[in-house]
Amino acid sequence: MALSEQRIREITRKVIDELGPRATPDNVRQLVKEAVSRLEAEGAEKLRVPGLETSHLGGDGDQLIITIFGRNKPGVLAAVSRCVADFQGNVVDVSQKLLMDWFSMILVVDGRSLSAPFAELQKALRVIGEEQGMQIHAQHERVFTAMHRI
């Protein structure tokens, strides 16, 4: 957590006192910066919201939900699952529905083994969506748990 102005001023005074005649604007700035970022990191650690507070909001699961909609055409499922595999994602559940020539599919992917940040996978899926003329959404599971589970 970021420190108050008051606290930073105190730290600065302390640094100047300790350095005595060796104090220059540059070394004071450097030392204060280090001290502030160390204290802020410690504060952030302490402030981390405990499990109890967030468990009702979806807990720590790490599954990704990919939903695909559009006019059915060959190769959509292949393109999406290839993309997931390229990112080392493991598909743990699939369901799909076909109504006339409209197609909807939901993939659940275990996100723990992903080789790149989730945002990268989202970006790649968006590109596939545009290429295939489909709507593809990829969301973290927490949003569904938060909304649909008490």
Add this chain to the structure above:
Amino acid sequence: MHWSQEEILQTLQMTEHEHFDIRTVTMGISLRDCASDSIEGFKRRVYDKITRFAGGHVAAAEKVEEQYGIRIANKRISVTPVAIPGDAFSAEQFVEIAQVLDRAAEECGVDYIGGFSALVAKGMTPGDQALILSIPEALASTKHVCSSIDIGSTRAGINMDAVRLMGEVILETARRTAEDRCLGCAKLVVFCNAVEDNPFIAGAFHGVTEGNVTLNVGVSGPGVVLQAVKEAGPQATFGEVSTAIKRMAFKITRAGEMMGRQVAESQGVPFGVVDISLAPTPAPGDSVGEILECLGLERVGAHGTTAALALLNDSVKKGGLMASAYVGGMSGAFIPVSEDEKMIQAVAEGHLSIEKLESMTCVCSVGLDMIAVPGDTPATTLSGILADEAALGMVNNKTTALRVIPAIGMKVGDTLDYGGLLGAAPVMPLRTLDSSIFVRRGGRIPAPTGGVRN
């Protein structure tokens, strides 16, 4: 699969078609430790503190937005009512402070910063008065700054000196920004019983009882609630409709809290509250008025409108309260005229008068909001409207507010068109009777018996 296909599709339906979004994540920053006896020192501390804490706010929110696929429409900042740390300064100096807030907002990439405020329910310090007098120039010379003044409370009564002053300030603000559609008045709210953790602009400020920094989230979703009411059908009883609204409010509050906590945690800032408020936008299908009509009223303004709004407001609150331990802010339904397609229509067709709106504010979460009135309205009449609205809040122990725009050079029948989020406000007729002797009496309306509860 943990979730049924219907549940997953419902969430997507809400975000993709029914305008469900997190309306705002607002970082509240205390400026109390920025107080200084020199104006330059104060301005520097304010700018440094805001940019240091909120510099990464927009990026953090965008990251969470992407991860969960739910839009966070606005990223904003609120600060301690500036009159408190700046109590020693003059009106001219407060204008400079507003400009510094504007620059800090620009630097952080947020569209609005709230907290150019004073809390004067019982009395005004010289600093409070200076800030109030600086408002027209401050709002005319800045783009991102929003101002709010608390002029009454159930505990203190109504500060009628401040009410008189605010009538003049509203009118002057309209005049000073007349060339820009009197836009200054859209950034100025006057409250009774203001809340300290409201994340919604223009009335957001970081209350004096808050900590150093906090992050509050405002969740909206008139579209999803409308859908829930539609699905309940015209034959549903009031109990069934209320349950349908509560269920939906529960879901969106949960999603909002989850995302708000993520934004807060990623910046190392404590999470404050979720404000679950149905805040309409002019987009089709994002209207509170449409929910009221869907409940069975031909138009907003029909007899029964107040009851329908009471049902809606209460159900939203209950669903939200069940979903989160930390519900705060306004939490309910907003009825800004210019920002709601169906409210605009009702006013334009003559179904909605200022008196009906006043009665609606007794049961909704805020007050008379984004209402355009003729530009030649006397300041004392504006003060009269404000006193009436404050009285409703004071006696009923609720927040009420006034955001009124005297449309300079316009008369009843004209429309003040902002476009975008602020929408379009048809100029509404007011009583032309004189309230000036009442308004100028001076002093304070005593607190009601309801305010003496110890």
